[in-house]
Amino acid sequence: MKRRGIVIIMSGMLALTLAGCASNPEKSVVREKNMDKMLQEAEKTEDTSTYEQVKEEVQKYEKYKTQIKDKKLKVNVDVDAKVEIPGVEKLSIYRVRAQKIKQEFLERVQKALTPDVTYYDGHKGTARTKVDIAKEIRECEKDRTEYKKSGDKVGVEEVESEIADLRKAYENAPDSIKLTDYPLQNKILSIKKLHEDNPGDTFSDWLYDLHGDGEVYYGLSDAKDGNYHMLFVQNSDNYGNCLRYERSKGGYSARIYHADVENDLDMAVKKKDGQEPDFFNTVDATVSCVDNETLTLPEEEAEEKANALLGQLGLDDYKCYDKGVYSQLLQRKDEDKYRDVYRFLYLRKQDNVFVDNQAGFKLTDGWQGNSYVKKMWGSEAVVVTVNDIGIVGFYYLSPLSISETVVKESRIKSFDEIKGTFEKMVVIENAAEDKEAEGSVSIKVTDVKLVYTRISEKDSFDTGLVVPVWNFEGTVVDEYGGKKGGEQEGTILSINAIDGSVINQELGY
Secondary structure, eight states: OOOOOOOOOOOSTTOOOOSOOOOOOOHHHHTTOOHHHHHHHHTOOSSSBOHHHHHHHHTTOSSEEEEEEETTTTEEEEEEEEEEOOOOSOOOEEEEEEOOOOHHHHHHHHHHHOTTOOOEEHHHHTOOOHHHHHHHHHHHHHHHHHHHHHTOHHHHHHHHHHHHHHHHHHHHSOSOOOGGGSBOOSSOEEHHHHHHHSTTOHHHHHHHHHHTTOEEEEEEOOOTTSOEEEEEEEEOTTTOOEEEEEEESSOOBGGGGOSOGGGGGGSEEEOOTTOOOOOOSOSSSOOEEOSSOOOOSOHHHHHHHHHHHHHHTTOTTEEEEEEEEEEEEEEBSSOEEEEEEEEEEEEEEETTEEBOGGGOOEEEEEEETTEEEEEEEOOOEEEEEEETTEEEEEEEESOEEEEEEEESSOOBOOHHHHHHHHHHHHHHHTOOSOTTSSSOEEEEEEEEEEEEEEEEOTTOSSEEEEEEEEEEEEEEEOTTTTTTTOEEEEEEEEEETTTOOBOOTTTTO
């Protein structure tokens, strides 16, 4: 296991909700977080607005402008936002399920992206050799020295236990690995079967512990064409479903097989002219750019390649939501690098309305009785990255299957009522954590958009509803002026357009 942990700043318009996880103190907001009540609201014929009425109402908002200051909670909010609303006749509610990656889709991706590439067993290709483990032991020994200097006895005991485990692993590790000795069966496999067929294998043990009832495919090319191709599929009730493809000139990226699907949206930061990308919280002070991949082709040409790929794969329900030049992190075995790419973010369009799930991500991470439970349902998205090599990344994340129309024409609350809820809750949800800090949390709202999002039923991680929501978007700078938490961009608050409840990012509703 690589010892260096990396946490990357949320980037792009699909960043996870920036609002805090504080409980909502407003009872009028909390008590309506009920699926049945919400559906009753959607079907009302009296005392509520039609979508046509709301469209007329927002015409008076050429700009929504206001300023909010709360000295007690140390929050300053500046709203200067355009209000965007879909030009459709009605909004509906749909029931959806998590959709697994199918064998047929895997084969379609291979045909579109790597028709002449042979894949080998990535589980073997990423195994640690004696050289790798010896390096980890040396790093642990350095940590032990530091713990001894500081008098941290607990730290010394923990690292000595880790060193003992590493020395045992060293004895059984191969001197080297020849990838082509392990041809890959070109099928998505049961993780349980993989675990049973490879007793004592560290990688299959790790997969089984994470999602023993899931499925996986992990292939690496031999790089004979000068490109390191990587293809990974995961179907997991605990961590979500995804397909990831990457290629690069300099080696395999270790992050291709990470379990947390939501992290796929964290590995690139929008390029700022004249500035190096800020991949913060890395052990290394800097992450250097690769020297064998360039970005000189026009963005229009890159977008044509990305759109053509989606057409080949039959992903016609997804449309481009955000694009630009991004710096993409490449987490390699020995050294982290980054490369500049055009990054195209595609979201599902239902009824010609984007399904933007940045506020409907769902997570359970903690103890439930005597068991520790970590489960998540990530944000549906398709991401394509392109540079002068061609398509260098394709990510199909948390796909949905729409099973039925629950409400054909939903009633929704007026925008005046929604913005009233926003003005109350934006301060509470973003209150400064450090009340002793000199500064205040600074929020700028630049866009307000009415979109669809997926919300989850309370005890379900594979079924939910797609409903209309108001997303208030912009930037948040913490009370330290960004020095600790950074400046974050994305959805500041998401409010259910039907019942006016605030979407809790961790609960997913």
